[in-house]
Amino acid sequence: xxxxxxxxxxxMAPHFCGFKPQGLQCKTGExxxxxxxxxxxxxxxxxxxxxxxxxxxxxxISRPTFTRIYESVRRKIAxxxxxxxxxxxxxxxxxxxxxxxxxxxxxxxxxxxxxxxHCPFCKTQVTIINN
Amino acid sequence: xxxAIATTDNNLKALVDPHFGKCNWFFLxxxxxxxxxxxxNSASQNQENxxxxxxxxxxxxxxxxxxxxRFGSKVVDVFRKNNIQMVIPETQQTISEIIxxxx
Numbered sequence: 001x002x003x004x005x006x007x008x009x010x011x012m013a014p015h016f017c018g019f020k021p022q023g024l025q026c027k028t029g030e031x032x033x034x035x036x037x038x039x040x041x042x043x044x045x046x047x048x049x050x051x052x053x054x055x056x057x058x059x060x061i062s063r064p065t066f067t068r069i070y071e072s073v074r075r076k077i078a079x080x081x082x083x084x085x086x087x088x089x090x091x092x093x094x095x096x097x098x099x100x101x102x103x104x105x106x107x108x109x110x111x112x113x114x115x116x117x118h119c120p121f122c123k124t125q126v127t128i129i130n131n
Numbered sequence: 132x133x134x135a136i137a138t139t140d141n142n143l144k145a146l147v148d149p150h151f152g153k154c155n156w157f158f159l160x161x162x163x164x165x166x167x168x169x170x171x172n173s174a175s176q177n178q179e180n181x182x183x184x185x186x187x188x189x190x191x192x193x194x195x196x197x198x199x200x201r202f203g204s205k206v207v208d209v210f211r212k213n214n215i216q217m218v219i220p221e222t223q224q225t226i227s228e229i230i231x232x233x234x
Contacts, residue, residue, distance in 0.1 A: 011204050048203050049179060058204055097207070105232060109218040110211065112195075120196060120216060121232045 007095040008069075009060045010040040018088040019080070032080040035092025038073035045070055133161045134233070135189050136226055137199035141169040143227045147220055149200035152182030158226050159192060162233065182206035190215075198229060 013036055037059070044055035056066035080087045101108050102119035109120055137154035138145040148154030153175055160167045170192075174184035182203040189197065190209075196216040210217055220229070 011207055044204060048205070050204070058208075106221040107218050108221065110207075110216055112214040112216050120218060 005093040006061065007093050008037040008040070009058070009097055010036055010094050011058075011097050012099065013094075013096060014039050014089050016089075018086060020086050021080075021084040024084060027086075029083050029085045031086045031088050032076050033088050033090050034073060034076055035090060036094045037092045038069055038076070039089055040094075041066060041070045042073050042077075132163065132196065133159060133192065133194045134196035134198065135159050135192070135194045136229060137172075137185075137197070138169075138226055141171075144225050146223055146225055147198060147200055147229070151197070151199035151202045151206055152177075152185050154185075154199065157185075157189065159194070160230060180205070183209060186210065 018031075018034075040059060041055065044050045044058060045052060050058070052066050052070065053063050056063045059066065061069075077087070079085070099108055099110060100117070100119075102122065105119060105121040107119070107121060111117060136158040137148040137151050138156045138158050139148050139154065141156045141158075145156070145158075154172055155175055157170050157172055158167065159170065170188070172185050172188070174181045174188065177184060183205050186197075186206050186209045190213060194215060196218060197210065198218045198220065200219060202210070202217055202219070207217065
């Protein structure tokens with residue numbers, strides 16, 4: 001039996017589901033599935049311009065593991081680009097850092113330590129945790 | 132309690148900026164004294180660490196809540212360490228709308 005994968009810590013899940021190629025009449029090939037840890041890897045490395053070591057520390061994984069995830073997402077993106085297939089964000093072994101949501105005010109927020117779980121705007125109790 | 136909003140322009144009809152570090156202005160508001168002010172974000176043109184520098188400016192002003200469309204991972208780290216609340220509105224809102232919500 002294989003070893004169980006450690007949870008990777010991500011700051012936030014993407015707020016949309018994926019990408020679709022333009023101008024294709026019929027669907028070609030299979031959808032490419034990018035999981036959340038891979039999304040976070042490309043976000044940290046190429047959008048926020050962190051080094052791989054820094055990014056690995058943020059996701060609480062080792063540097064080689066991070067490099068492996070990053071490699072894999074680059075290949076997946078290249079595959080989707082060249083073959084013109086859709087990209088979907090889905091699944092993965094992830095833990096999302098503590099963010100809370102208030103459906104009344106339509107906001108996402110963090111809670112400072114030693115405070116009660118209340119929405120900062122409408123002051124009602126928060127029920128939905130981690131997106 | 133003082134809170135800071137990252138905004139695109141320096142008037143009350145300005146929208147919340149989609150990215151914390153790269154915004155042009157910060158709007159500071161004190162809920163107890165009702166005092167407000169705009170400060171320019173001198174770090175907005177930085178290639179690297181714009182968010183952290185901007186966070187440093189705001190930490191000097193003793194804020195307890197920051198509002199922006201998106202926070203970079205380094206900024207999230209800094210704010211969590213300093214126990215500052217971060218808020219992300221899901222819809223596009225102007226400064227005055229947010230002030231009304233908090234009151």
